[in-house]
Amino acid sequence: MRKTVDEYLASGPGFAEGEVIERIESFRRRRPRLRDEFVTMAHGAGGKASATLVDAVFLEAFRNPYLEALGDGAVVTLPGGDRVAMSTDSFVVQPLRFPGGSIGRLAVHGTANDLAMTGAVPAWMAAAFVLEEGFPIADLHEIVADMADAATAAGIQIVTGDTKVVPRGAADGMFVTIAGTGIVPAGRRFGPQGVCPGDRLLLSGSIGDHGTAVMLARGDLGIDADIRSDTAAVSPLVELLLAAAPSTRWLRDPTRGGVGTACNELARACGHGVLLREDRIPVRPQVGGVCEMLGIDPLYVANEGKFIAVVAPEESAAGLAALRSHPLGADAVEIGEIVAEPAATVVMRTTLGGTRIVDTLVGDPLPRIC
Incomplete structure (x- = not known):
């Protein structure tokens, strides 16, 4: 019979389960x-x-020290003491339009959210386009209009850019690369180094919507379901959270690889364990049904309008209330906590009362979803 995490912690060395955990930790420490x-x-x-x-x-x-953090973006300090965040992302999603969004909206939202995860307020972007010869100008107009609408709604200006055209067959319609810059308010600093055992994990809403919506939009599976991408700029939601929970330790938007991968990145970066509770993780019924049909765990499916926050235990309730006060965070929940052991490992307490390791996948079952 499998033990709960509490029993793992109480068992000490000598139990087979504990030995397995130690081997996993040792393997993960290897470069x-x-x-x-x-x-x-x-x-x-x-x-x-x-x-x-x-x-x-x-x-x-x-x-270099900025890059070694391997965050969603880098926060740099200017000579005058002001701090800015920088991030970049390329978008190759196929199809270019899908329920709930397009490559244009996704490009703006994805980069804006990466900046928001550093604590910055997104402000400026540069956009670069690789266009395939023969791409319809009307489609280009529509996608660029989507980008403009998304940027305006998020308070962002697209201030520079570049365009290249490649021969037919050298690109799949169009690719978009965005570089973004934001301002980090004074005194706002967080990262994995501040995460402590006992801290709580908040999730801003249901998971798996974006990846599932894009997968079905390709039309290859013959499955009909009313699932829309959750693509959205989450900066307003982040600001509400930080006002209510000023001791927030860490933020991450679970895009490629989903919540499972993001939590593994957290565990490795902070050195502590992450305990997730399966019964608290929200999955919409249709998303869960499609994932079950295809044998995919929604924990690893991409999201484009959600984020995970690690907050101090005494600020969890206030943080949740702040998230739920905004339409984007109406389904926010506390999904787990930071534990001392097993170190640098993510463990799920299942709905049946057992536990399982949540590892990082080698690849992604849903390629080109962003």
């Missing part, structure tokens, strides 16, 4: 090695293969 000779789709999926590629190629070449 990843890139053994592949060629880039694969898994390298862009946000899982273990992505992390290995980033560590072995990009981090090795560009290593």
